[in-house]
Amino acid sequence: MVNEDLNVIAEKEQAARKKIVIRCCMAAGCMSSKSEAVKKNLEQAVNEAELSDGVEVRGVGCMKLCCEGPLVSVDSQNALYEKVTPENALELVQTLKGGNTGIKRGDWNHPFFKKQMSIVLANSGEIDPERIEAYIAVEGYQALLTVLREMTPKQVVEEMVKSGLRGRGGAGFPTGIKWGTVAKTESAQKYVICNADEGDPGAFMDRSVLESDPHSVLEGMAIAAYAVGANQGFIYVRAEYPLAIKRLQTAIKQAKQLGLLGSSIFESPFNFNIDIRIGAGAFVCGEETALMASVEGKRGTPRPRPPFPAESGLWGCPTLINNVETFANVPPIYRKGAEWFASIGTEKSKGTKVFALAGKINNTGLIEVPMGTTLRQIVEEMGGGAPDGREIKAVQTGGPSGGCIPAQHLDTPVDYDSLMKLGSIMGSGGMIVMDDSTRMVDVARYFMEFCVDESCGKCVPCRAGTQQMLHLLEKILNRKATGHDLAKLEELCDMVRHTSLCGLGQTAPNPTLSTLRFFRKEYEELLQPEEFGRYENGEARALK
Amino acid sequence: MAAKTLTIDGTQVSAEEGATVLQVARDHGIEIPTLCHLEGVYDVGACRLCLVEVAGIAKLLPACTTKISEGMELKTNSERLQKYRRMTLELLFAERSHVCAVCVSNGHCELQTLAYSHGMEHVRYDYCFPKWKVDVTHRLFGMDHNRCILCARCVRVCWHIEGAGTKNVSGRGASANIINDLNQPWGQSDSCTECGKCVMSCPTGALFHKGSTVAEMVHDRDKLEFIVNAREKKQWIV
Numbered sequence: 063m064v065n066e067d068l069n070v071i072a073e074k075e076q077a078a079r080k081k082i083v084i085r086c087c088m089a090a091g092c093m094s095s096k097s098e099a100v101k102k103n104l105e106q107a108v109n110e111a112e113l114s115d116g117v118e119v120r121g122v123g124c125m126k127l128c129c130e131g132p133l134v135s136v137d138s139q140n141a142l143y144e145k146v147t148p149e150n151a152l153e154l155v156q157t158l159k160g161g162n163t164g165i166k167r168g169d170w171n172h173p174f175f176k177k178q179m180s181i182v183l184a185n186s187g188e189i190d191p192e193r194i195e196a197y198i199a200v201e202g203y204q205a206l207l208t209v210l211r212e213m214t215p216k217q218v219v220e221e222m223v224k225s226g227l228r229g230r231g232g233a234g235f236p237t238g239i240k241w242g243t244v245a246k247t248e249s250a251q252k253y254v255i256c257n258a259d260e261g262d263p264g265a266f267m268d269r270s271v272l273e274s275d276p277h278s279v280l281e282g283m284a285i286a287a288y289a290v291g292a293n294q295g296f297i298y299v300r301a302e303y304p305l306a307i308k309r310l311q312t313a314i315k316q317a318k319q320l321g322l323l324g325s326s327i328f329e330s331p332f333n334f335n336i337d338i339r340i341g342a343g344a345f346v347c348g349e350e351t352a353l354m355a356s357v358e359g360k361r362g363t364p365r366p367r368p369p370f371p372a373e374s375g376l377w378g379c380p381t382l383i384n385n386v387e388t389f390a391n392v393p394p395i396y397r398k399g400a401e402w403f404a405s406i407g408t409e410k411s412k413g414t415k416v417f418a419l420a421g422k423i424n425n426t427g428l429i430e431v432p433m434g435t436t437l438r439q440i441v442e443e444m445g446g447g448a449p450d451g452r453e454i455k456a457v458q459t460g461g462p463s464g465g466c467i468p469a470q471h472l473d474t475p476v477d478y479d480s481l482m483k484l485g486s487i488m489g490s491g492g493m494i495v496m497d498d499s500t501r502m503v504d505v506a507r508y509f510m511e512f513c514v515d516e517s518c519g520k521c522v523p524c525r526a527g528t529q530q531m532l533h534l535l536e537k538i539l540n541r542k543a544t545g546h547d548l549a550k551l552e553e554l555c556d557m558v559r560h561t562s563l564c565g566l567g568q569t570a571p572n573p574t575l576s577t578l579r580f581f582r583k584e585y586e587e588l589l590q591p592e593e594f595g596r597y598e599n600g601e602a603r604a605l606k
Numbered sequence: 607m608a609a610k611t612l613t614i615d616g617t618q619v620s621a622e623e624g625a626t627v628l629q630v631a632r633d634h635g636i637e638i639p640t641l642c643h644l645e646g647v648y649d650v651g652a653c654r655l656c657l658v659e660v661a662g663i664a665k666l667l668p669a670c671t672t673k674i675s676e677g678m679e680l681k682t683n684s685e686r687l688q689k690y691r692r693m694t695l696e697l698l699f700a701e702r703s704h705v706c707a708v709c710v711s712n713g714h715c716e717l718q719t720l721a722y723s724h725g726m727e728h729v730r731y732d733y734c735f736p737k738w739k740v741d742v743t744h745r746l747f748g749m750d751h752n753r754c755i756l757c758a759r760c761v762r763v764c765w766h767i768e769g770a771g772t773k774n775v776s777g778r779g780a781s782a783n784i785i786n787d788l789n790q791p792w793g794q795s796d797s798c799t800e801c802g803k804c805v806m807s808c809p810t811g812a813l814f815h816k817g818s819t820v821a822e823m824v825h826d827r828d829k830l831e832f833i834v835n836a837r838e839k840k841q842w843i844v
């Protein structure tokens with residue numbers, strides 16, 4: 063495979079393009095509401111209408127407005143059809159011949175779409191994720207070619223540093239610096255890992271990227287491997303993502319067949335293979351050291367760092383571990399240049415961020431916005447506010463490791479540092495909107511219960527501390543707690559945060575701490591006066 | 607190997623590169639509490655009792671797994687650390703059922719000793735009282751899960767000193783527990799070599815030799831009667 067071959071494939075693909083393309087979402091969200099049958103019926107209807115010469119029905123990745131799925135678009139009409147059923151597929155195809163349809167039409171000019179900026183999701187909802195030719199036709203693997211032909215590994219790292227990309231897996235560690243550390247560590251064997259464990263409740267960004275554009279992740283991994291000097295990669299995906307796994311398998315097979323993975327890639331001395339490892343869906347296995355233990359076939363529990371994976375990772379070898387979205391950002395950075403990327407976003411948070419918008423909001427789905435977009439723009443303009451005329455009360459980011467940002471702070475720009483200042487985190491991209499019917503102590507309890515269930519049980523503060531914190535939160539909710547209990551809860555939050563072994567325990571108190579910070583009154587309203595703390599006949603007397 | 611100079615609780619000490627903070631502190635008579643640490647097997651940093659403060663590092667670091675470095679300034683016994691340690695111990699006591707008075711290890715239990723030395727007069731958290739089983743299917747040993755603190759010392763000893771690989775951790779969070787082989791009763795384990803190293807390693811009374819529990823403490827009064835009868839009545843057969 064050389065440059066010309068890549069161009070031949072791209073040209074052939076472009077030449078084969080039919081005049082009209084009907085795109086049908088084939089990502090997990092729409093597929094769960096029968097989009098597969100919709101696609102089949104669309105194809106049949108096109109054939110029956112004898113339109114197949116000029117019309118292509120294309121299965122594509124996520125079209126983003128998931129709440130209105132199954133989604134179908136027709137490019138010649140610039141139309142988006144919502145909640146399409148297998149039954150009205152025929153009617154939809156008839157519109158190409160001047161027919162009418164009552165199918166609900168979406169609005170591409172709605173801020174939900176207009177305010178998006180697609181870098182990671184550029185191909186999502188556009189190309190067929192199961193065909194490598196489709197990816198190549200949109201300049202796929204060009205970045206890898208350029209990097210292998212024209213840049214030294216050192217230059218690749220420098221370019222990444224210049225881009226300012228920060229890890230999208232949660233903590234926001236500068237990607238270029240991480241690559242540089244692995245590159246500098248001497249070792250005959252190094253590894254690259256893609257973290258696709260995505261365990262935050264409500265989050266589905268990484269799944270969508272893998273289902274919609276798997277080759278972008280493979281290409282990003284290959285570029286990273288060249289930069290750090292690795293020849294073997296692993297993608298760690300949770301077993302709950304069967305479609306993502308299937309598309310990755312297909313993508314890896316196709317890339318190998320074309321010589322874009324394997325030995326002597328692009329006829330250079332660079333070799334790189336990728337294997338998939340399937341996780342059993344434990345949240346803690348997204349933590350990098352637990353993930354590596356799991357890849358090695360051991361029980362997935364974290365270990366103390368240092369040593370960091372960059373020095374001693376998989377089987378003791380230097381290992382680069384990045385998130386799915388981080389890798390998906392890589393090819394565009396080398397195609398368009400670090401300066402282009404660094405011009406997007408804010409001073410310290412570059413590029414875009416993908417969020418899975420969920421909860422009490424009118425438009426739920428997948429959005430990609432430039433860093434620095436305010437929460438208000440996201441939830442009110444793009445998300446269309448809370449349903450049933452209710453008020454938005456808070457926005458939760460960062461899942462069980464994050465916090466709740468109250469409505470009075472909705473003008474906060476979304477970037478790593480602003481969210482941190484408010485006691486939340488960017489996280490991997492889950493964004494849950496809460497309306498005024500939400501009780502914040504319930505929210506804290508929900509996330510604490512999640513941490514109790516997902517704690518690996520290795521270290522005492524997280525294993526036993528989260529149990530006690532959950533117990534105290536329940537006691538408060540049951541109106542059986544006093545100010546003493548609240549003090550105990552706060553003391554435990556502090557202790558668990560500072561003494562736990564890994565990020566799970568260290569951040570488990572965050573939802574509680576942030577709701578205490580902004581909604582303390584809701585806690586206090588549930589408390590009993592001190593004398594009620596003493597049980598009478600085994601029961602604390604309730605206030606009301 | 608190069609020597610490193612560091613300060614522990616205000617005292618300057620020097621030690622060889624590669625040593626852990628715990629080793630160096632103990633070599634210099636500075637006691638840092640530990641539970642999951644066991645001389646002879648690798649450390650896992652799980653109990654968090656040995657956490658120390660290192661100047662310039664925001665996070666508390668476990669002394670057992672942290673290597674010393676030049677110019678390190680350590681505090682091993684600040685008020686904050688003492689408070690966290692007491693809380694850790696209280697959490698352990700509340701998590702399972704530690705009833706010292708009827709325990710095989712009463713008087714020589716590491717957990718109990720630490721509770722005394724850290725002034726843990728009572729437990730402020732509600733006891734969880736989970737219902738764990740006692741496994742006495744093994745010919746020689748028993749395990750009472752109610753007293754297990756999940757330090758995994760037995761697991762490490764079983765794999766890395768004996769090499770049998772019988773003991774493992776199963777489940778997660780509050781339901782994590784020590785199992786034998788593929789979660790069989792201990793007596794049915796094929797891999798157990800009956801070496802007893804796990805019992806030696808256990809800091810609490812969770813693992814014990816059969817015959818040593820409170821319930822098994824039988825006073826053999828029949829024997830006295832036999833001797834008296836033999837002497838006084840010249841009666842040799844019971």
Ligand SMILES: Cc1cc2nc3c(=O)[nH]c(=O)nc-3n(C[C@H](O)[C@H](O)[C@H](O)COP(=O)(O)O)c2cc1C
Nearest residue numbers: 229230231257259260348349350384385388565566
């Ligand atoms: C409990 C826990 C769960 C995590 N889960 C994920 C995850 O699902 N996906 C992910 O990319 N990173 C996850 N992380 C962060 C990883 O440990 C690691 O920092 C990240 O994969 C690094 O990639 P990045 O630099 O590209 O962000 C998790 C961390 C913790 C503590």
Ligand code: SF4
Nearest residue numbers: 518520521524564567
């Ligand atoms: S903090 Fe929780 S998840 Fe992390 S090692 Fe400790 S018990 Fe396991």
Ligand code: SF4
Nearest residue numbers: 754755757758760808
């Ligand atoms: S049985 Fe004993 S040695 Fe094994 S984990 Fe439990 S307390 Fe530790």
Ligand code: FES
Nearest residue numbers: 640651653654670
């Ligand atoms: S002895 Fe260091 S964490 Fe347990």
